[in-house]
Amino acid sequence: MISKVIFVVGFLISLHCFPSISVRASTQPVFACDATRDPNVVHYGFCNVSLGRESRVADLVRRLTLEQKILFMVNSARNVSRLGIPRYEWWSEALHGVSYIGPGTRFSSLVPGATSFPQVILTAASFNVSLFETIGKVVSTEARAMYNVGLAGLTFWSPNVNIFRDPRWGRGQETPGEDPLLSSKYGSRYVRGLQQADDHADSSRLKVAACCKHYTAYDLDNWKGVDRYHFNAVVTQQDMDDTFQPPFKSCVVDGNVASVMCSYNQVNGKPTCADPELLAGVIRGQWKLNGYIVSDCDSVKVFYDDQHYTKTPEAAAAKAILAGLDLNCGSFLGNHTAAAVKAGLLKESAIDKAVSNNFATLMRLGFFDGDPRKQPYGQLGPKDVCTSGHQELAREAARQGIVLLKNRDGSLPLSPTAIKTLAVIGPNANVTKTMIGNYEGIPCKYTTPLQGLTASVATKYLPGCSNVACATAQVNEAKKIAASADATVLVMGIDQSLEREGFDRVDLLLPGQQPLLITEVAKVAKGPVILVIMSGGGFDVSFAKNNNKISGILWVGYPGEAGGAAIADVIFGYYNPSGKLPMTWYPQSYLENVPMTNMNMRPDPSKGYPGRTYRFYTGKTVYTFGHGLSYSKFSHKLVKAPQLLVFPLDEDHICRYSSDCTSVETIERGCENSAFDVHLRVRNVGSHDGSHTVLLYATPPSVHNSPRKHLVGFEKISLRGKSATMVRFKVDVCKDLSVVDELGSRRVALGQYVLHVGNLKHTLSLRI
Numbered sequence: 001m002i003s004k005v006i007f008v009v010g011f012l013i014s015l016h017c018f019p020s021i022s023v024r025a026s027t028q029p030v031f032a033c034d035a036t037r038d039p040n041v042v043h044y045g046f047c048n049v050s051l052g053r054e055s056r057v058a059d060l061v062r063r064l065t066l067e068q069k070i071l072f073m074v075n076s077a078r079n080v081s082r083l084g085i086p087r088y089e090w091w092s093e094a095l096h097g098v099s100y101i102g103p104g105t106r107f108s109s110l111v112p113g114a115t116s117f118p119q120v121i122l123t124a125a126s127f128n129v130s131l132f133e134t135i136g137k138v139v140s141t142e143a144r145a146m147y148n149v150g151l152a153g154l155t156f157w158s159p160n161v162n163i164f165r166d167p168r169w170g171r172g173q174e175t176p177g178e179d180p181l182l183s184s185k186y187g188s189r190y191v192r193g194l195q196q197a198d199d200h201a202d203s204s205r206l207k208v209a210a211c212c213k214h215y216t217a218y219d220l221d222n223w224k225g226v227d228r229y230h231f232n233a234v235v236t237q238q239d240m241d242d243t244f245q246p247p248f249k250s251c252v253v254d255g256n257v258a259s260v261m262c263s264y265n266q267v268n269g270k271p272t273c274a275d276p277e278l279l280a281g282v283i284r285g286q287w288k289l290n291g292y293i294v295s296d297c298d299s300v301k302v303f304y305d306d307q308h309y310t311k312t313p314e315a316a317a318a319k320a321i322l323a324g325l326d327l328n329c330g331s332f333l334g335n336h337t338a339a340a341v342k343a344g345l346l347k348e349s350a351i352d353k354a355v356s357n358n359f360a361t362l363m364r365l366g367f368f369d370g371d372p373r374k375q376p377y378g379q380l381g382p383k384d385v386c387t388s389g390h391q392e393l394a395r396e397a398a399r400q401g402i403v404l405l406k407n408r409d410g411s412l413p414l415s416p417t418a419i420k421t422l423a424v425i426g427p428n429a430n431v432t433k434t435m436i437g438n439y440e441g442i443p444c445k446y447t448t449p450l451q452g453l454t455a456s457v458a459t460k461y462l463p464g465c466s467n468v469a470c471a472t473a474q475v476n477e478a479k480k481i482a483a484s485a486d487a488t489v490l491v492m493g494i495d496q497s498l499e500r501e502g503f504d505r506v507d508l509l510l511p512g513q514q515p516l517l518i519t520e521v522a523k524v525a526k527g528p529v530i531l532v533i534m535s536g537g538g539f540d541v542s543f544a545k546n547n548n549k550i551s552g553i554l555w556v557g558y559p560g561e562a563g564g565a566a567i568a569d570v571i572f573g574y575y576n577p578s579g580k581l582p583m584t585w586y587p588q589s590y591l592e593n594v595p596m597t598n599m600n601m602r603p604d605p606s607k608g609y610p611g612r613t614y615r616f617y618t619g620k621t622v623y624t625f626g627h628g629l630s631y632s633k634f635s636h637k638l639v640k641a642p643q644l645l646v647f648p649l650d651e652d653h654i655c656r657y658s659s660d661c662t663s664v665e666t667i668e669r670g671c672e673n674s675a676f677d678v679h680l681r682v683r684n685v686g687s688h689d690g691s692h693t694v695l696l697y698a699t700p701p702s703v704h705n706s707p708r709k710h711l712v713g714f715e716k717i718s719l720r721g722k723s724a725t726m727v728r729f730k731v732d733v734c735k736d737l738s739v740v741d742e743l744g745s746r747r748v749a750l751g752q753y754v755l756h757v758g759n760l761k762h763t764l765s766l767r768i
């Protein structure tokens with residue numbers, strides 16, 4: 001989102017230069033149609049709540065001059081006092097809690113902090129769709145509460161649903177991982193949680209407006225000198241349609257998101273914010289977005305200045321608007337749109353269309369309905385932010401996401417009564433801000449890992465390195481405390497200094513002397529050694545995986561404000577871990593033949609290119625997608641699944657007469673009733689109660705270069721020790737089992753499929 005440092009500074013300065021700074025400092029919400037300030041507003045159609053939104057929008061547009069309309073095409077929209085419209089700042093963020101990134105939101109003594117949930121990659125690891133939505137709901141409650149006292153806007157540019165394509169990506173932490181299905185479910189459910197107003201009379205009303213970003217095929221920030229402002233992502237139609245687009249489609253179609261943000265990069269030679277096929281064609285045309293399309297900050301300027309995509313700034317403005325862009329984060333459209341209209345590069349009607357989308361969104365938020373404190377959610381205020389329930393949910397989300405990667409001989413959980421002293425070592429052992437990742441806010445409070453662990457047992461703490469880069473480790477001191485403690489917890493990993501926006505990693509190893517510190521401590525430790533890795537992306541931790549002295553490994557993402565409490569809950573067995581990796585952990589050697597700039601998901605054996613993610617990569621992994629242990633064991637038994645599926649075709653379908661058909665299109669008659677049941681009996685065979693995610697994969701027939709396997713559904717359940725339940729999947733052949741062909745069409749492959757759950761495999765064949 002934030003572009004070059006210069007831009008950030010530019011934004012802050014311009015913000016403070018606006019004359020209406022006093023409005024921002026007030027504790028009143030920003031809204032239009034305030035009859036107490038301007039009695040005239042009752043005569044304006046756009047303020048009249050008895051009229052339909054469409055005619056209110058049209059009324060407003062009619063009243064504005066071209067120059068005034070253009071004020072509403074940039075994120076810092078200026079006031080039009082003549083019509084009782086105050087200035088409005090479109091840019092707020094709420095990736096995993098209300099954030100101070102973006103000038104629309106700030107904290108003050110009135111609301112000093114907001115609940116800071118785990119960074120998204122960890123929440124995704126919970127594989128719990130109701131959790132995704134519940135978090136969204138809490139975040140929007142806090143956002144509305146802050147809006148009501150003048151501290152936040154109503155339009156939040158979250159979530160980030162880009163596919164975590166390459167393990168080095170600095171922003172992978174913000175995403176729900178590498179799988180299109182998980183990302184789609186995460187995006188649509190989080191959006192629903194943010195947006196859905198409990199107003200049954202008015203189903204299109206918004207609690208706050210969410211935004212799915214960054215559209216599309218954006219997942220490189222700055223790798224070996226290639227940056228996102230100049231990067232042309234060369235993407236095949238097949239990868240586009242079965243990997244990069246699905247989360248965005250789901251946001252719009254299933255989540256009904258109010259906004260999509262186009263990215264900085266080009267896709268196949270065109271900047272996404274200037275591509276009419278991608279914006280007007282796909283988002284608005286095919287998916288039927290009800291809302292606005294916004295540019296990343298400052299994408300339009302970037303494709304003019306950095307990519308030299310047009311000769312003049314006016315042409316850049318016209319191209320973006322004609323492509324379907326409605327709002328510009330930045331000021332480029334504010335500066336050049338009027339001239340573009342005057343030069344005849346676009347008609348004023350194009351501006352009308354864009355601002356109408358923006359106004360319609362504000363209408364759905366109640367911005368033109370008068371005092372928001374007299375509307376739904378008007379009673380929310382500071383008392384509703386950081387409630388104990390919200391903070392407990394932050395702890396619960398972290399618990400549900402934490403992944404137990406290794407547990408040798410059941411050495412975890414540690415017994416809080418048997419352990420008299422615990423050595424707690426590592427540069428992330430007592431961190432606060434590191435736990436909340438990027439796009440953060442000010443949290444309600446922090447519980448660090450050390451504080452979490454110390455609540456149960458006596459601890460001896462040593463950072464072991466002066467920072468995560470760990471140029472020189474305090475090996476001897478660390479060995480000393482580990483040798484005398486009953487158990488050792490090493491909290492290692494990285495932070496925003498080594499993976500962040502604008503900064504991709506170049507390798508997958510724990511930095512500096514971290515491996516040395518871990519290995520040396522493990523050699524002399526008296527009790528079990530637990531390695532805790534705090535990070536967004538995965539690591540090659542083969543050295544620890546294969547070291548018998550290291551009894552347990554946990555990945556805790558960036559676990560949010562209550563992360564330390566959640567880590568302790570898992571380590572001491574107050575919570576039975578249930579998280580599963582939402583991305584593949586590759587060995588360092590994987591990078592040898594994989595330039596970050598190669599967007600191909602599918603392998604290319606002729607070039608030694610191994611392909612990406614569990615769907616295509618078949619080489620060695622350190623830990624696989626979906627890996628995650630429990631203190632219990634779960635078994636699966638297939639109860640119901642078909643062995644043969646017959647797909648009916650029309651009389652004159654070519655495949656009825658030809659034996660060459662390997663697949664049929666998903667618009668065929670056979671799709672109408674193509675769903676079948678898969679029922680599994682899942683048993684918790686251990687004695688610990690616990691949650692478990694059943695991951696149902698399919699391996700399709702190998703036609704169209706299809707994935708070796710892909711997730712078709714997942715269901716998280718909770719089971720008491722020694723008990724069992726039935727898990728039911730409804731699998732739709734056309735939606736769930738289909739594959740995308742080389743031209744981007746969804747097709748049902750004919751032949752043999754293998755369904756997998758854990759070690760269980762079931763073969764079914766599909767014929768016409």
Ligand SMILES: *[C@@H]1O[C@H](CO)[C@@H](O)[C@H](O)[C@H]1NC(C)=O
Pocket residue numbers: 042043048049050051
């Ligand atoms: C608002 O619109 C309704 C419905 O058209 C109309 O009856 C009413 O007079 C309008 N109110 C004002 C103040 O113009």
Ligand SMILES: *[C@@H]1O[C@H](CO)[C@@H](O)[C@H](O)[C@H]1NC(C)=O
Pocket residue numbers: 019020078079080081082
């Ligand atoms: C915006 O508000 C300021 C101060 O309240 C005022 O001076 C200015 O004229 C307004 N701008 C417009 C376009 O109404």
Ligand SMILES: *[C@@H]1O[C@H](CO)[C@@H](O)[C@H](O)[C@H]1NC(C)=O
Pocket residue numbers: 128130131132134691692716717718
């Ligand atoms: C999913 O999360 C919700 C919280 O939203 C929780 O109540 C539920 O127990 C979780 N499901 C499982 C199976 O852990």
Ligand SMILES: *[C@@H]1O[C@H](CO)[C@@H](O)[C@H](O)[C@H]1NC(C)=O
Pocket residue numbers: 298301330331332335
């Ligand atoms: C728009 O114009 C303002 C005022 O001249 C300037 O400060 C700003 O940098 C311009 N924005 C862009 C994106 O060129």
Ligand SMILES: *[C@@H]1O[C@H](CO)[C@@H](O)[C@H](O)[C@H]1NC(C)=O
Pocket residue numbers: 430431432448450461
């Ligand atoms: C751990 O971090 C907390 C929060 O920053 C701080 O108050 C505390 O002093 C630290 N503890 C130690 C032992 O350094």
